[in-house]
Amino acid sequence: MVRLITHNLLACHAKGCNANNFPLQFKDVEIEIREAEFNPDFLRGFLPKIEWKALVDSARQIGDTSLPAEQPEMVDDDFLKSLHHVLLELHIEEGSMTCPNCSHVYPISNGIPNMLLAEHEIA
Amino acid sequence: MRGYLFVFAQSHSEFRIPEIQSIAELYGFSLQLPELESVGPFVVIGLEKEDHARLLAKRCILLKSVYEFWGQGSTYEELHNSTRAHKSLWDPYQQDTSFRFFVTAYNHTIPQSRQRQIMEDFSYMAYLGKIELKQPELVMGCFEEYDDTRGLAKNRVKDGNFRQVYFGRLIEEGSARALIGHFDVKKRAYYGNTSMDAEMSLLMANQTKAAPGSLIYDPFMGTGSMAYPTAHFGALVIGSDIDGRQMRGKEKPAGVFRAATQYGLASRILGLFTFDMTRNPWRCGDLFDAIVTDPPYGVRAGAKRLGRKTEPSEKHKEVYRERLASGRTDQPYIPPTKPYELSDLARDLVLLSRYLLKPGGRLVFFLPTVTDEYEDVDIQSMLCEGMEVIANSLQDFGSWGRRLVTIKKTATTSFPPPVFNTNDDTSWLGPSGHVPAHKDFREKYFQGFRKENS
Numbered sequence: 001m002v003r004l005i006t007h008n009l010l011a012c013h014a015k016g017c018n019a020n021n022f023p024l025q026f027k028d029v030e031i032e033i034r035e036a037e038f039n040p041d042f043l044r045g046f047l048p049k050i051e052w053k054a055l056v057d058s059a060r061q062i063g064d065t066s067l068p069a070e071q072p073e074m075v076d077d078d079f080l081k082s083l084h085h086v087l088l089e090l091h092i093e094e095g096s097m098t099c100p101n102c103s104h105v106y107p108i109s110n111g112i113p114n115m116l117l118a119e120h121e122i123a
Numbered sequence: 124m125r126g127y128l129f130v131f132a133q134s135h136s137e138f139r140i141p142e143i144q145s146i147a148e149l150y151g152f153s154l155q156l157p158e159l160e161s162v163g164p165f166v167v168i169g170l171e172k173e174d175h176a177r178l179l180a181k182r183c184i185l186l187k188s189v190y191e192f193w194g195q196g197s198t199y200e201e202l203h204n205s206t207r208a209h210k211s212l213w214d215p216y217q218q219d220t221s222f223r224f225f226v227t228a229y230n231h232t233i234p235q236s237r238q239r240q241i242m243e244d245f246s247y248m249a250y251l252g253k254i255e256l257k258q259p260e261l262v263m264g265c266f267e268e269y270d271d272t273r274g275l276a277k278n279r280v281k282d283g284n285f286r287q288v289y290f291g292r293l294i295e296e297g298s299a300r301a302l303i304g305h306f307d308v309k310k311r312a313y314y315g316n317t318s319m320d321a322e323m324s325l326l327m328a329n330q331t332k333a334a335p336g337s338l339i340y341d342p343f344m345g346t347g348s349m350a351y352p353t354a355h356f357g358a359l360v361i362g363s364d365i366d367g368r369q370m371r372g373k374e375k376p377a378g379v380f381r382a383a384t385q386y387g388l389a390s391r392i393l394g395l396f397t398f399d400m401t402r403n404p405w406r407c408g409d410l411f412d413a414i415v416t417d418p419p420y421g422v423r424a425g426a427k428r429l430g431r432k433t434e435p436s437e438k439h440k441e442v443y444r445e446r447l448a449s450g451r452t453d454q455p456y457i458p459p460t461k462p463y464e465l466s467d468l469a470r471d472l473v474l475l476s477r478y479l480l481k482p483g484g485r486l487v488f489f490l491p492t493v494t495d496e497y498e499d500v501d502i503q504s505m506l507c508e509g510m511e512v513i514a515n516s517l518q519d520f521g522s523w524g525r526r527l528v529t530i531k532k533t534a535t536t537s538f539p540p541p542v543f544n545t546n547d548d549t550s551w552l553g554p555s556g557h558v559p560a561h562k563d564f565r566e567k568y569f570q571g572f573r574k575e576n577s
């Protein structure tokens with residue numbers, strides 16, 4: 001499954017697609033919610049890696065509006081709990097991800113996105 | 124520091140010191156190692172605290188037990204002198220501590236009568252406590268170590284003709300070895316012919332220093348053998364493979380998720396992705412605490428990368444363009460691949476790891492090597508600035524072997540995403556032009572490692 005934590009780390013990598021190639025847009029998704037262990041230290045350490053706007057937009061795209069549009073300056077437990085839920089507990093099982101720039105479609109099946117490039121897409 | 128007697132399992136002897144070093148580093152304590160590396164099971168190692176010995180015994184796969192070191196000698200006279208010198212360690216148990224005392228040998232069986240004699244010879248310790256076999260407060264062990272004489276029928280070992288004898292107080296029995304059975308590949312819900320055996324996967328996991336909250340990546344995920352032990356130690360794992368079928372298998376849900384579920388680790392498998400390591404979609408670097416992987420070396424699972432061996436013909440290109448234009452998507456698209464030579468792959472893996480690892484992070488991977496040809500510079504030749512080898516342990520299969528290499532990202536700066544060499548040129552070899560012996564490993568393997576012109 002794709003979770004938003006990994007989705008936030010992946011950009012379109014087709015040949016020549018270097019700008020506006022992130023975040024990939026979800027389409028026709030099937031979502032499951034599954035519990036994950038809460039590890040506040042991990043989340044604090046991971047926070048600097050997150051592209052905040054991309055995370056919030058993608059969460060909204062799949063129907064979760066719990067995150068604030070602006071990343072809060074105060075990192076308290078409540079905030080970490082909602083961050084935990086959005087990053088780790090929403091699982092996209094089926095559907096696809098589309099590049100906002102070149103429109104390449106990365107299909108997701110059985111929870112595994114196919115991000116192989118076609119011959120004309122490799123540099 | 125105080126001495127502790129480590130009793131190691133008799134397998135993978137080159138792996139045991141790197142393993143305890145990794146776990147000591149994980150918990151942030153230091154070790155004092157002997158100058159000479161031994162191959163036998165007994166090694167005396169210095170530790171600052173008894174608790175450190177317990178931590179190691181709970182986590183190290185190759186550690187069978189740890190004793191507080193009370194004495195050692197090549198004769199019993201030497202052993203007793205050494206034990207007397209450590210009186211302050213065993214003195215506190217003299218009065219009323221219940222105890223058990225056993226005498227045993229490695230590579231030999233000591234006759235009962237002599238075992239009794241050996242115990243009696245320790246009577247100067249004057250222990251007054253009760254002898255208690257089931258739940259003693261104190262366990263003492265005396266170990267004779269004999270040379271390995273397997274296959275030497277004539278030179279049967281003579282009783283008492285040991286190389287060294289050791290004596291000490293049991294601190295902790297190793298409990299991590301039981302994980303080898305827990306992760307037994309044959310009992311796993313999903314595995315394949317590329318799966319790594321449980322013991323080796325666990326050793327690899329320990330080289331990564333996996334712990335709760337670490338983020339670990341396998342770019343050649345296959346059936347995910349190393350993901351389970353690393354996740355077991357608390358890490359969150361991401362895997363990718365050029366061939367999705369390796370991670371998926373035939374049933375639903377995907378094989379790696381099924382196996383992870385069996386172990387209760389599904390929530391720690393963060394995600395699986397199908398892509399070519401050299402054409403990867405990572406948005407940024409400095410992400411992972413470790414990368415652990417068994418790269419394809421072409422014997423069982425071919426090493427491939429996207430592209431073609433030779434430029435496609437004009438006719439082929441035309442057919443291809445038509446197909447694209449028609450927008451037919453009923454068939455899953457399978458892009459062409461070309462072979463990926465091992466020494467190229469190894470260099471690319473190090474480069475990619477330097478980009479993706481956090482500073483201080485580790486790359487842990489297997490490199491197959493040809494026994495007669497291997498030189499240490501082979502490994503040096505695949506490094507790049509900011510990446511240093513910190514462990515290199517051989518598993519020997521005779522004419523070939525594989526080395527578990529641990530490389531640390533010593534650089535504290537970030538690196539741009541690597542540009543891989545996509546042509547099959549060798550300009551990267553640099554001015555020295557050293558050709559590592561693992562180059563064209565697959566061809567050498569199928570030729571039975573015969574040397575050219577010989």
Ligand SMILES: C[S@@+](CC[C@H](N)C(=O)[O-])C[C@H]1O[C@@H](n2cnc3c(N)ncnc32)[C@H](O)[C@@H]1O
Pocket residue numbers: 315317318319342343344345346347348349363364365366369398399400401416417418419420424425426427428429463
């Ligand atoms: C030796 S197997 C790894 C086995 C794995 N450790 C397991 O437990 O099954 C190597 C894997 O690398 C994959 N592979 C080969 N070339 C690749 C590439 N260029 N990028 C990503 N994966 C690749 C193969 O599909 C294969 O699954």
Ligand SMILES: [Zn+2]
Pocket residue numbers: 012013014017021099100101102103104
């Ligand atoms: Zn794109």
